[in-house]
Amino acid sequence: MPDLRFDTYYRYDDLTRILHAFAEEYPQLVRIESIGRSHEGRDIWLLTVTNFASGAPADKPALWVDGNIHASEVSPSSACLYLLQTLVTGYGARAEVTRCLDTRVFYICPRINPDGAEWALADHPKIIRSSTRPYPYDEEPIEGLIPEDIDGDGRLLMMRIPDPNGGWKVSEQDPRLLVRRDPTETGGQYYRVIPEGRLENYDGVTIRPAPRKEGLDLNRNFPANWRLEGEQKGAGPFPASEPEVRAVVNFIAGHPNITGGVSFHTYSGVLLRPFSGQSDEAFPPEDLWTYQKIGQRGTELTGYPNVSVFHDFRYHPKEVITGAFDDWMYEHRGLFSWTVEIWSPQREAGIQEYKFIDWYREHPLEDDLKLLRWSDEQLGGKGYVAWYPFEHPQLGRVELGGWDHLFAWRNPPTQFLEREVARFPEWLLWHLLISPKLEIYDASVTPLSDETFLVRLVVHNTGWLPSYITKRALEKKLVRGVIAEIELPAAATLVSGKPREELGQLEGRAYQPSAIAGWGAGDTTADRTKVEWVVRAPQGGRVRLTARHERAGRAQTELELQPRS
Structure with a gap:
């Protein structure tokens, strides 16, 4: 186990050493990469945490977790480290952790803003909001x-x-x-x-x-609802203009298996959800209900209340903020995303x-x-x-x-740090385990003649969330349906069906009522779908069947084509 303490805040070099030590000690569970460099040239480290033996990370539903986008908010890095420790020590020892890492993946970015954190953690700290890049003017103040x-x-x-x-x-x-x-x-x-x-x-x-001189706010630089500096202070010259934000946006957009996100900040002791700039009435009702359910579970597990930014966390009743991470994740990616404000002195x-x-x-x-x-x-x-x-x-x-x-105020005093960050891993595990999960329900071959076969594949979503995650994702056409593919043996041909079929979306269990009432459609099989092919294979052989969904993962099997005896 890497030398890791939760009664201190780590500067960049020590944090880098610890993260690499996790990857070296647990290569079957942890890989590390740089997803970009900060304004001052520091690597922004990203850890992929899963059981690599059970499948490629890209083929599993994922949860994004990050911290320390704001310079002096350093306890979020500790929250990410505590999650990492919980996962590697719990794998094989705790059923929930093992099941999660066998079937899903965490992407953990402990410190999005390493430059600002170095200033905050210096012996003589300098406190800024976010990036160390001069903005909007590269001038020293004269008065x-x-x-x-x-x-x-x-x-x-x-x-x-x-x-x-x-x-x-x-x-x-x-x-x-x-x-x-x-x-x-x-x-x-x-x-x-x-x-x-x-x-x-x-x-x-x-x-x-x-x-x-350093007027940027990296959490106002994300693309959703971005506004110019004159309307939103700290927004930057254009959406994702800053290398730290661009690295995050590029990684998340390039990993469509991400099904949700949690960004750690300080302080207030609260779980925040979108919207930042409009009322809850703007949500598709199903998305609002689901956000509220996820938040309620977060409150039960962390002790933090869950609230709307617009309704409960505005800095001024006549002002809103824009360009925030969680709004971008919901509006542009169609995902449930949260901002967690660690620590409440009150x-x-x-x-x-x-x-x-x-x-x-x-x-x-x-x-x-x-x-x-x-x-x-x-x-x-x-x-x-x-x-x-x-x-x-x-x-x-x-x-x-x-x-x-x-x-x-800004972070927990170190004697309280471990107690505070220990609140979150159970909710993060739960949040990932509710993701959609594509699995094979049935796969079969039925001989129709000496040379032809009916091949059937039935898949279902065993997760709580639907395969598309949010109604917003459907509205904006952000996600493809389930794709089914068949690979034929040598000399075999398709008589009917296509090598690749798109089967639509699969529901989960998120919208079940709280009681079995005397009205409504009851339990339908909207979580299940099937596809059939007729294959001509004079020499028999094996067919490979694959079902995949960019958010719900991949399932695969092989079947033998055996002529009638």
Whole structure:
């Protein structure tokens, strides 16, 4: 077993070493490849995990799992590593893991954005949203506040500056905590609070954030519903313009056996599903029902609620986001895809009922006190730093302190990391095992004469999802039906039938009602189909029958053509 710990966050070289060690130690289950290079030239590693002895990966239904598309969201890489460890140690020891890897495949990309992660994990971190590529302009900012570790202690805190027109004051409940000044209040000690950092060309009066030199958001660069930068900040110059996104899009588009996707992010402790930009009413009803069922199972297995981005996770009620991975997977690939936001400091502090984004706009003071107590009791006081004086090079005497967001919020503190990422493998296994699975139901040869034979092949979908996955895939004609092929022995010819037949789609069990009622069609055989050929084979021999579906896999058998005795 590779030397792997879940009380640390790995930088690129160590992550690369660990991933290659898995492939070397478990060659029967793990293969590694680079699917592209980042802006700075680092390989983007992809692991294919399956039992290679039971068939080629391309002939099995697959689930895509990725992490760390956003620079400082490094615990998603750990979630991918934990899944990898669960799979290789569980194969042969756990029935569900063994069945899954014998019949299906995981494609795991632990770190889509290695450049940004290196900045976040540096001894003196620099926090950006996504790619390190300058955008939209290749210029250093000439003025404004540039967030950075100004006192060199390895933390990115806040700065509070005494200001009679400041909006914050010291809380009466806890002197470390700042609370909002009352709307009509005067005569107290007030503060202006800004991120820790330096000021370029400070005029002694105005403080504004400097424009970000690195303004890309890779999760706004996917093709579905992509908008220009003026409409969607961070979108990039055109869809999939960035090498990291292009690598992911190319791989997924080139692997039609992928039946779903899960992208790990931080933070909020929630399972997010499309749409990002429109109401649930835009879904085909069957797709919405199925999304809700998959999400409910995710909630049961992970403890995370499952919600719609549009209805429950918008940054502003009048704004939407576009160009996101899960929207692209659903709209352009016709697949059920999720964004998992790992970690909830609020829930850790005992704040159970809160609205994810709205909480940052408005929440009770008691929530802040609970979070402070959690920092004191569970983080040894390191989450929230008491204010301390600092002589700022431009502002003079200020105080540094407040939440160490990189430590306590953006990712789980390392003592909680394993517990948090251990939530997900069971749901990911379940998510893959519900995929459609093409299998042979019956195959037979019936002699019609000394030289002619009726060959029959019956196949069915043994998975829960239909072969096409979503109604959206049918609407947009994204997926072919089942293909049946026959290979004849020497000197044999087809009397009727074609060498290749397209048999349409196969339903699964996803749309069965919750009870056997007195109305409806009952259980039909829409999950099953057949094809027949009449073969003339004077010398007998063997026919090979193959059924394949790009999402449901491949099934194959051989039959003997034996003349009547």
